[in-house]
Each structure stands twice: as C-alpha cells, then as structure tokens.
Amino acid sequence: MTGTDLRFEDIGVRYGTREILRGVSAHVPPGGILALLGRSGSGKSTLLNVAAGLAEPSRGRVVTAAPPRVGYVFQDARLLPWLTLEQNLALVCPPEFRADIPATLALVGLAGRDRDRPGQLSLGMAQRAAVARALVVRPDLLLLDEPCGALDELTAAELRAELGDLLRRRPATTLLVTHHPGEAVQLADRVLVLGGAPTGVAGTLDIDLPRPRDPDDPATLPLLREVRGLLRRADAPAGVGA
Numbered sequence: 001m002t003g004t005d006l007r008f009e010d011i012g013v014r015y016g017t018r019e020i021l022r023g024v025s026a027h028v029p030p031g032g033i034l035a036l037l038g039r040s041g042s043g044k045s046t047l048l049n050v051a052a053g054l055a056e057p058s059r060g061r062v063v064t065a066a067p068p069r070v071g072y073v074f075q076d077a078r079l080l081p082w083l084t085l086e087q088n089l090a091l092v093c094p095p096e097f098r099a100d101i102p103a104t105l106a107l108v109g110l111a112g113r114d115r116d117r118p119g120q121l122s123l124g125m126a127q128r129a130a131v132a133r134a135l136v137v138r139p140d141l142l143l144l145d146e147p148c149g150a151l152d153e154l155t156a157a158e159l160r161a162e163l164g165d166l167l168r169r170r171p172a173t174t175l176l177v178t179h180h181p182g183e184a185v186q187l188a189d190r191v192l193v194l195g196g197a198p199t200g201v202a203g204t205l206d207i208d209l210p211r212p213r214d215p216d217d218p219a220t221l222p223l224l225r226e227v228r229g230l231l232r233r234a235d236a237p238a239g240v241g242a
C-alpha cells in the first residue's frame with residue numbers, strides 16, 4: 001500500500017458568488033506528502049474537501065488512478081463521546097479490517113486504551129485516536145488538516161515525530177494542511193503555498209532531505225527561510241517582495 005496518484009487539474013471553487021480557489025494545479029505521486037500552507041481563509045481545507053469529494057469544484061477536476069480510500073484527520077478530533085475508542089474506529093472501518101483496531105491504536109501510542117471514551121483522553125491523545133481512525137481504513141489518500149494545530153508545542157512535536165514515523169511505515173499519498181513551516185519541512189516532500197485573491201498557487205518548494213528528519217537539524221534552516229519567504233510573498237501586492 002503506497003497510495004494513489006493524485007492530480008489537481010486547474011481547480012476552481014466558488015461558494016455562491018464568492019470565488020475561493022482559482023486555477024490550482026498540483027501533482028502528488030503515490031506515497032508523496034504535499035504540505036499546504038497559506039493564510040487563514042486561503043482555501044486549504046477547501047482543497048482537502050475537494051480531494052475527499054466533499055466539495056465540488058466549479059472548474060477543473062481531481063484525477064486519481066481509482067476512487068481512493070480516504071482517511072481524514074480534521075482540525076479537532078471529532079470522536080463521538082459516547083463511544084469507546086474501539087467503537088469510534090469500528091464506525092468507519094470495513095469489517096475485514098476490524099481486527100486491526102487494537103494494533104492501530106497501539107501504533108499511535110494508545111495501546112490498551114481501546115475501551116476508553118474520548119472524555120478520558122487528553123487533547124493530544126484524542127488527536128492521536130483521530131489519526132488511528134484515519135489509518136485503520138488503510139487509506140490510499142490521507143488528509144491531515146492541521147493535525148497538531150490544537151496542541152501545545154511539546155505534544156505537537158511528539159505527534160509530528162509520530163506522524164513522520166507512521167508515514168514511513170505505512171506510506172499513503174498525503175495532503176497536510178499546516179500553519180507551521182517547521183512541520184511542513186519535517187514531514188513533506190513538497191510544500192505548496194496558496195495565496196492571492198482569489199487564491200491560487202503562490203509557490204512550491206521541494207523538500208529533499210533524508211528521513212527520518214530532525215526538526216532541529218541545521219540543514220532545515222535554509223528551507224524554513226524559503227517557506228517563510230514564499231508565505232510572505234504569497235500575499236504581497238503584485239510587484240512587491242518578488
């Protein structure tokens with residue numbers, strides 16, 4: 001299982017009369033990890049929803065080899081509080097994968113917590129359970145919408161390291177929405193910055209570092225600087241900061 005080939009071809013999205021995205025094209029090869037960055041409201045989650053088939057593009061199309069099995073981690077864990085973790089995972093899980101639930105929880109550091117309910121978990125544990133729920137379907141398209149966004153920096157750093165490890169062990173074509181340039185450089189093969197009005201692709205950057213990656217490795221510094229520069233230029237008026 002290495003994931004689907006994914007192509008956004010000239011995607012445009014409108015909500016009513018508002019044009020949210022225009023002319024967004026990108027390619028993610030099987031098992032590739034594309035980080036999406038851009039100002040709040042620039043349409044990153046919308047692009048994820050287009051990839052998942054939850055939002056209809058008004059222009060262009062998404063091309064995959066076959067309809068992908070999608071694992072989606074939202075900004076908050078969205079676990080059903082009255083169900084145990086095992087039941088939360090079983091809800092999305094095809095019957096043939098149900099036996100994998102305890103091992104998948106163990107994979108994200110929740111061994112033995114199968115019968116806990118979400119209210120018994122910390123925020124970081126709940127987010128890891130949400131990652132397990134996305135992985136248990138053996139996704140060939142994994143959509144991560146700010147998976148560490150709601151966490152304190154130490155817990156976020158732990159989850160980032162775990163995600164890096166998980167994606168090496170269970171590759172899936174992945175779209176990672178983040179506001180954190182370090183997270184993008186740590187996890188992604190390529191960074192795509194959305195910007196402008198309406199939003200388009202403001203820039204891309206390949207992250208060609210060996211794995212596993214250490215976020216404190218000085219080799220990441222020039223890349224971090226480039227990502228920050230792309231972000232700054234993404235919303236600069238035409239001709240400024242180019």
Ligand SMILES: Nc1ncnc2c1ncn2[C@@H]1O[C@H](COP(=O)(O)OP(=O)(O)OP(=O)(O)O)[C@@H](O)[C@H]1O
Pocket residue numbers: 015020038039040041042043044045046047
């Ligand atoms: N279902 C919807 N109906 C109407 N407008 C929407 C809908 N979903 C999103 N929008 C609008 O589309 C724009 C892009 O939203 P989106 O959530 O994709 O941005 P984002 O880059 O993910 O933001 P953030 O970083 O804050 O999560 C916003 O202006 C938002 O209000």
